Amino acid sequence: MSKLTVAGVASWLIAGLLLGFQAISTLMQTGDEYVWERLSLVEVFGKDNFKWIEEISYASIQSAASYISTMPLYLLLFAVGLLFFVINFVKPKV
Helix, strand or coil: CCHHHHHHHHHHHHHHHHHHHCCEEEEEECCCCCCCCEEEEEHHCCCCCHHHHHHHHCCHHHHHHHHHHHEEEEHHHHHHHHHHHHHHHHHCCC
């Protein structure tokens, strides 16, 4: 197995564990309403670390960076793992 495949599997494994722990914590909440915690990069690292996104001059790049930083972390990890698999598939074999 190549390093990219291992990185893709690790990313998918972490995404699955994160999704599972979030599901378990949601089920363990008391009360009538279940609230799903939406964990993203901004919530993990803080809003102060992502102020540079507002300074990007191109609107399309700024909206893409804002979307990526606020999307759910398990979806981001799944997409990164998929990207690793695609790069491994396209990369020429030496």
